[in-house]
Amino acid sequence: MSGSDVRTPKDLADYCRTLAERARKASYRLAQARGDTKDRWLHLCARYLSERQDEILAANRLDLDKAQQLGLSPALRDRLLLTPARIQALVASLEAVRHLPDPVGRVLASEVRPNGLRICKVAVPLGVIFFIYESRPNVTVDAAALSLKSGNAIILRGGSEALASNRVLHTLMQQALHDTGLPTDAVQLVDRTEREAVGYLLRLPEYIDLVIPRGGEDLIRRVVAEARMPVLKHYKGNCHVYVHADADLDMALEILVNAKCQRPGVCNAAESLLVHQAIAPFFLPRAAAALRAQSVEIRGCARTRQLVPDAREATEEDYAAEYLDLIISVKIVDSLDEAIAHINTYGSRHTDAIVTQSLQAAQEFTSRVDSAAVMVNASTRFHDGFEFGLGAEIGISTDKFHARGPCGLAELTTYKYIVLGHGHVRL
Amino acid sequence: MSGSDVRTPKDLADYCRTLAERARKASYRLAQARGDTKDRWLHLCARYLSERQDEILAANRLDLDKAQQLGLSPALRDRLLLTPARIQALVASLEAVRHLPDPVGRVLASEVRPNGLRICKVAVPLGVIFFIYESRPNVTVDAAALSLKSGNAIILRGGSEALASNRVLHTLMQQALHDTGLPTDAVQLVDRTEREAVGYLLRLPEYIDLVIPRGGEDLIRRVVAEARMPVLKHYKGNCHVYVHADADLDMALEILVNAKCQRPGVCNAAESLLVHQAIAPFFLPRAAAALRAQSVEIRGCARTRQLVPDAREATEEDYAAEYLDLIISVKIVDSLDEAIAHINTYGSRHTDAIVTQSLQAAQEFTSRVDSAAVMVNASTRFHDGFEFGLGAEIGISTDKFHARGPCGLAELTTYKYIVLGHGHVRL
Numbered sequence: 091m092s093g094s095d096v097r098t099p100k101d102l103a104d105y106c107r108t109l110a111e112r113a114r115k116a117s118y119r120l121a122q123a124r125g126d127t128k129d130r131w132l133h134l135c136a137r138y139l140s141e142r143q144d145e146i147l148a149a150n151r152l153d154l155d156k157a158q159q160l161g162l163s164p165a166l167r168d169r170l171l172l173t174p175a176r177i178q179a180l181v182a183s184l185e186a187v188r189h190l191p192d193p194v195g196r197v198l199a200s201e202v203r204p205n206g207l208r209i210c211k212v213a214v215p216l217g218v219i220f221f222i223y224e225s226r227p228n229v230t231v232d233a234a235a236l237s238l239k240s241g242n243a244i245i246l247r248g249g250s251e252a253l254a255s256n257r258v259l260h261t262l263m264q265q266a267l268h269d270t271g272l273p274t275d276a277v278q279l280v281d282r283t284e285r286e287a288v289g290y291l292l293r294l295p296e297y298i299d300l301v302i303p304r305g306g307e308d309l310i311r312r313v314v315a316e317a318r319m320p321v322l323k324h325y326k327g328n329c330h331v332y333v334h335a336d337a338d339l340d341m342a343l344e345i346l347v348n349a350k351c352q353r354p355g356v357c358n359a360a361e362s363l364l365v366h367q368a369i370a371p372f373f374l375p376r377a378a379a380a381l382r383a384q385s386v387e388i389r390g391c392a393r394t395r396q397l398v399p400d401a402r403e404a405t406e407e408d409y410a411a412e413y414l415d416l417i418i419s420v421k422i423v424d425s426l427d428e429a430i431a432h433i434n435t436y437g438s439r440h441t442d443a444i445v446t447q448s449l450q451a452a453q454e455f456t457s458r459v460d461s462a463a464v465m466v467n468a469s470t471r472f473h474d475g476f477e478f479g480l481g482a483e484i485g486i487s488t489d490k491f492h493a494r495g496p497c498g499l500a501e502l503t504t505y506k507y508i509v510l511g512h513g514h515v516r517l
Numbered sequence: 518m519s520g521s522d523v524r525t526p527k528d529l530a531d532y533c534r535t536l537a538e539r540a541r542k543a544s545y546r547l548a549q550a551r552g553d554t555k556d557r558w559l560h561l562c563a564r565y566l567s568e569r570q571d572e573i574l575a576a577n578r579l580d581l582d583k584a585q586q587l588g589l590s591p592a593l594r595d596r597l598l599l600t601p602a603r604i605q606a607l608v609a610s611l612e613a614v615r616h617l618p619d620p621v622g623r624v625l626a627s628e629v630r631p632n633g634l635r636i637c638k639v640a641v642p643l644g645v646i647f648f649i650y651e652s653r654p655n656v657t658v659d660a661a662a663l664s665l666k667s668g669n670a671i672i673l674r675g676g677s678e679a680l681a682s683n684r685v686l687h688t689l690m691q692q693a694l695h696d697t698g699l700p701t702d703a704v705q706l707v708d709r710t711e712r713e714a715v716g717y718l719l720r721l722p723e724y725i726d727l728v729i730p731r732g733g734e735d736l737i738r739r740v741v742a743e744a745r746m747p748v749l750k751h752y753k754g755n756c757h758v759y760v761h762a763d764a765d766l767d768m769a770l771e772i773l774v775n776a777k778c779q780r781p782g783v784c785n786a787a788e789s790l791l792v793h794q795a796i797a798p799f800f801l802p803r804a805a806a807a808l809r810a811q812s813v814e815i816r817g818c819a820r821t822r823q824l825v826p827d828a829r830e831a832t833e834e835d836y837a838a839e840y841l842d843l844i845i846s847v848k849i850v851d852s853l854d855e856a857i858a859h860i861n862t863y864g865s866r867h868t869d870a871i872v873t874q875s876l877q878a879a880q881e882f883t884s885r886v887d888s889a890a891v892m893v894n895a896s897t898r899f900h901d902g903f904e905f906g907l908g909a910e911i912g913i914s915t916d917k918f919h920a921r922g923p924c925g926l927a928e929l930t931t932y933k934y935i936v937l938g939h940g941h942v943r944l
Binding site for chain 1: 542545548549628634636640643644726747750766768772775776779823861879883884885887888889890891892893894895896898899900904905906913916918919921922931932933934935936937938939940941942943
């Protein structure tokens, strides 16, 4: 950051524009790169991560010391922390991405038209991705790996609290680019901490094809409001488990507790339970006991509170909330219809589950709940790129445009049409 | 429009919001509609178009009279004109869409994971489409047909000069919705002519999933700047024909003349010719003569003008221009590399063609030209939904996100993940 204090905003705008221009240029070369070259890069990154572990940990210590001085919470400092084990996990994830098939060049469709013209729809990279994220320095490497493997240049903007760590990781990935003959501008780090840098980059649709923000809802809303290019995102995960009248109650209990408690701080954890009134008297007291055993606070509707007297009253805000914590809202519904309407009203279009033995109820629920993933007799926690077999994910989208649900390598590509004729003209 | 002059902007905002809310509600029901019901709607629309032809033509005459009073150009009035033949063409296109397969419910991918969880990726409608277009009233029916067949509710905003025609067409389509038991709000017309109505609707991402503007570049830029939801679009088509050093010159000539002259006013017509310097002395004089025979004006680089003395000098603006007219810019390039760089700099990422006999040149060109469609030895005019076998198109996209190239029924859908377990929980 030497000298950054004396730079003017004009400098910063130029800095951002240059970064983006260089990424665009690199993206053209990267789009042509062979799969084995990209895989060699992934392998070299993994090797350099292992070899330069001490250097990485030393830089990370600088970030952690500063975080302590700034009074960051222990939770935030833990997110910032790199350890030898976490670095080895990164090495493993690089090798996992290396072993995934190259998404570029896949023929998605190909047809010879009656006039003999061959139409091929071929997967190609999107171009340049701007990735905005918070603390975790391991995300720096994961995001770059998925981006480069899918043939996209990436501009990384991590949290300022992780800058020292990110700089070392970035240098190491650029070294690997250099050593494999790939353009070093294919992975760039925004090495300026001013907030305005993000705004400048979001106004450069001529160089940046896609923004992926990962972090709190406020960050994402700010990015969506300012971006002049598409944004791949989800605001939040207010996921529901609906227990239908004919559910296997043991199964429902297991799914509920897993969805709520297995990892409460993530977007696909359940935040709300809906129970059909016909089985509420049998199910809710058991559910409340099981949740209480896991220290989960219950906030329920009036009917819920008759069956679970110590539950707090749920407000409208509760039904819309993503707690990311050991809290759950509960509502008794009169019908499948009411459950579906509630989810489509209060939910976040992320992940919602039904527990039922009825084929018709399952079909109604899965077709009418307007969410990226709908689960039948399975925990919401399965909505995940690895669990869905994509190999890895750069995020989950609740949008309907381009990609919905977990976004892996294929979702970081677009396509072009290649048309082969032999002198074809239109009549 | 009765009374619209005395309404306040607040009224208009409410009107737009109500329209959009009703479209959203209708979209939920429409998403569940059976294919044969949607097809019956298409068939009824075709029947009503034929049966009520006189009424349609009478309304169209009102629009035409007004257009003449307002002094609209003959070209614009021709775009506005409906004739019995044009109505029969609409009937035919409705029947063509009816015979296309239903894009909703297709299983795009399905896999049983090692843990027994079945993951299905299923095509579903986007939801609500806001379609903004100019004069041609036949577009009203074509757009509604594609939208409804793909399970999407549509809000139509045509040009005010076509309002009387559009009202009759809209009434007739709503009648068909009513008669097939589909929600009548699935096809709505913005029946207010104030420009601000578009702005209000563009700020309702909670109800509208996609905007499709079709018209001049200014209209599209305005929509992109204001829209809070994704936009499917192309700004313009500055399409190139590049004649490589080894091209079959007869073939090159045929393709060039077809691409430029077969229908010069459309987005996939060629606007620029690039010629490799090695064959320029043989090809350009012939090309100039053939183009001149079709009344095409030539604007060339200095070297072009040595070979084609009566060519005007081409400016930077010429190389970036979409003439939509009998004008072409010409440049002699030293290499395939220069041709590709020129296209990626000045082009519009729409459609670009190479004429060559070299496999390597074809591969370089198709992989490095960053356009929605790249053609080898074929006219740019083939970039079209019908020619590509999509059956019909609602527009062409030069964006990389969601859909690129011609957008047919499949491109008006998204997908959701349906996950089937039998009590699955995450470990």
